[in-house]
Amino acid sequence: MATEKCFAKGSPAPGPVPKGQLHLYSMRFCPFAQRTRLALNSKGIKYDTININLKEKPEWFLEKNPLGLVPALETSAGEVIYESSITCEYLDEAYPEKKLLPSSPFGKAQQRMLLEHFSKVIPYFYKIPSARRTGEDVSTQEVELKEKFAKLNEPPPPCRHVLWFPAS
Template structure:
């Protein structure tokens, strides 16, 4: 695993062409959506390079690489651009050989998309909690809303009666979900895992997955990052870079 590189910010020159044989990921070390792409790249063993972007001080050229100004974004050696985490991950799974992460069965694939809709509701409340913390507001009611939606994921996994959301082994849906679970400690909702035994068991299994281990960020570093993020600090993107480079 290569050491993470300092993020490019306003005034930084644009990187050159993508080298042949590689694909370039525009990312940010702490972004859960970008981590989705990094998980898929790691899981499939795809040769790539990562260009980290400071999302609070974006380089002027970045909109050419990501029209929405968000990460992840992919760039191919012939200059093609793709963005949006789900689109990027589906593309990587379809184009590159090796272990297929999306199910072949259309019904199973549709079921995973339904789970993603449920996850979207859960993550939306997570970011409301984060926003409330930034404004020094109480989060008790939001946490109750979170748990009501979170229980639906527990029910889905219990009903499926498999170790993973995708079945007997890790699949795309598990990688799409994982980055948000990794950040539970930063969002102050870690306690809810104790009341969802199926998800807690899944969480423990995911921590043993090689792609998760390769992209994992320690909880204390995530917590400190979000403290800086809530203060709108442009230094947040490169927090603890020296530690993660060791």
């Protein structure tokens, strides 16, 4: 169930999380929160969406999540998990019936590498429209975005051995 209200500074905290459900603290247009929402929906987990005004965060939200970022999940036991990759990993482990990540360590690593590549694309979804509104030339940013999208279709490079300490 989604809440249409956006909680801001001075807003009362929502009620407790019902047993068998989660609260998803979100913002309507946040791609990082969308990542967690996709995981929740894919796994069929019941949750309520609580939208947070990120410019005027409610005090109670900062008590739950000192970083003040979305997404964040809250369990009926009062446990709070935040950061999109961490919330998705938590959901995959806490609700193992329908796994999202492969079971092999290499398969998991590949999924995480793909996620890292995709996270480099997201800032352009804000930069380009913002620059267009102010009349700036966005041709360079559009070329960069296309290059980053093209990299998403490439296999990850092979791992090279790295020396962490200088050889003596």
